[in-house]
Amino acid sequence: MIALAVIILFYLLIRNVVVLYNFAIQPYLIQLVPEHEPLISILIPARNEEDNIGSLLKQISSQTYRRLEVLVYDDQSDDRTAEIVTRFSENDERVKLVKGLKLPEGWLGKNHACYQLAKASNGDYLMFMDADVRPEAHLASSAVGYLQHKKAGLLSIFPHQFKKTMGEQLTVSLMYDILLTLLPLAFVRKSRRPVFSGANGQFMLFERSVYMEHQPHWWKKDQAVEDIAIMQLFKKFNIRCITLLGGDDISCRMYNSGTEAINGFAKNVIRFFGNSIAFTLFHVLVTTSGLVIMLLMPDFRFLSMYLIGVLVYKAVVGRLSQESMLKAWILIIPRQLMFITVVIRALSFRFRQNYSWKGRKIKI
Template structure:
């Protein structure tokens, strides 16, 4: 029985390595420094983002792509977001600061903000960024190089600097889930809607593909609009390229424990289609493959049968490999069982909030 268990975990480790290696890095190919004539609209929704405004706009001003416009939308902020934005823009004509319209009852806040931004944009490409994102100076050129024939969207999961206790345990699990569960080759080389992943902090659309797909209005009631808009893109005949952008894009996501808890509670159950059966399957999967190795290893130490430590080593190695591929802190693998356990707890809690109609709280708004 132990040998079968070890074989299964070894296959899982090899799968993770191979899967990660097929994820293309966001880069400019050697000997191909093409200058693009296309205009790029960088579109950023902001709500209560006073802590991010200064570093965000400083980052945007360092972008080296010339044919560019920046459109920022203040979505009813209750802090100094608008004031700080005006100060930081400081007359730079590339920037346009919009005042967001009142949120209609049948829209999600961020989705409505992105919809308004797209209506104002004049570029050939739309690059949607979150306010907590910082980008390298050549990010736009790198992103344009990632497009090929019939590619409608390029997206990827950024690098996450970590601050809070829950942030260290949970935020990198976004990469973990993608590398472990998503067949990258199918995601990038087919138009199969089920084989998709996306991160709303960094999504670059080819304009005509975005408009043909119907834009953010198509997913106006989605709490996980990034996933759903990606599926819609494929349904409309376009490829979606998932890339490793951790070398170029940084996201200061969920800085406090409270933000981590609320953010994951909001996204986990909706992200798996609000499917209780799938929650049960995932709990069984993670319990057997990622939680059981810990008590097994403890038992192995007690009885001096050290071969029982191997399953724990293998599961931690899976996490270690993913963290290294995504430029994360090397020692995070030590907390693998706790990270998995917390993710399962939050998955159940997210399901509870949804099924009891208590709703999800985010940035002062409550969503069902």
């Protein structure tokens, strides 16, 4: 029992060290101005996004950096996505609609859309955005300026997540809980080891020459979690990569309900643990059983150290993800129960291979 308690406390210590390190470096975008006024291509894959695409294009039209082209790939939508984009293009010549092709065998929809957008673009920098993100006016300028300043080939940003339903509150925050306590974000840039990879496909910025040389969406055409896979690929080529938090620069409501959040997160969660089912289950076991084990220990100091460790890292994760400390503490147990639910759903999807997203089956 003592050995198990020591393992739990050691794992908790590691997570606290990592999250405090992330807090110390403040991994947010710095507002910089791009050098040489490059053309920036904003590339948006869209499938049935009539509820989102208009708001995104409106915010893009307010970007302070004006040398942009905006390409929207209509991935065979059966709603008003194409109509809305066409209407915007009539008032802003920078906006263009790219009509989607039939999805080829062996490709996933978003990966194919991104690849077609890249081929159709002319920009010196390729900025991929999901239709549900909301960029602030300085984002395009600051992101490219930051990429140039750091001499990197890829920048990915985790947008600040809006969560309206309780299901979203319990599920979406799990992403930060894992990311910020297991991945020192500065190591993404400093280390070439693929294990230090964390990316979010909602926002990915590439230097064009790097993208075209390595064709990441082509190589990862069948990957459901293509963002992390692409960063791992780039690290194998010794390309510098950067991962940041969105803060006040970019936001998103990732899912529209608790059920959608559970299914969407289940698609990704095992990948967050290096695509290792064993590591995923270890994390579930240690984080779920920790309190019970500590309560069974005869020495009260074990329980004290455990409670302090949990409260500290939850508070810091909340601070970095712009959530109140009180909410981070109140939802500790409900979020842990939700995490167990998500992992069970993820294992079910993986073993039964029955996951679908926007009407298409996806292998995870």
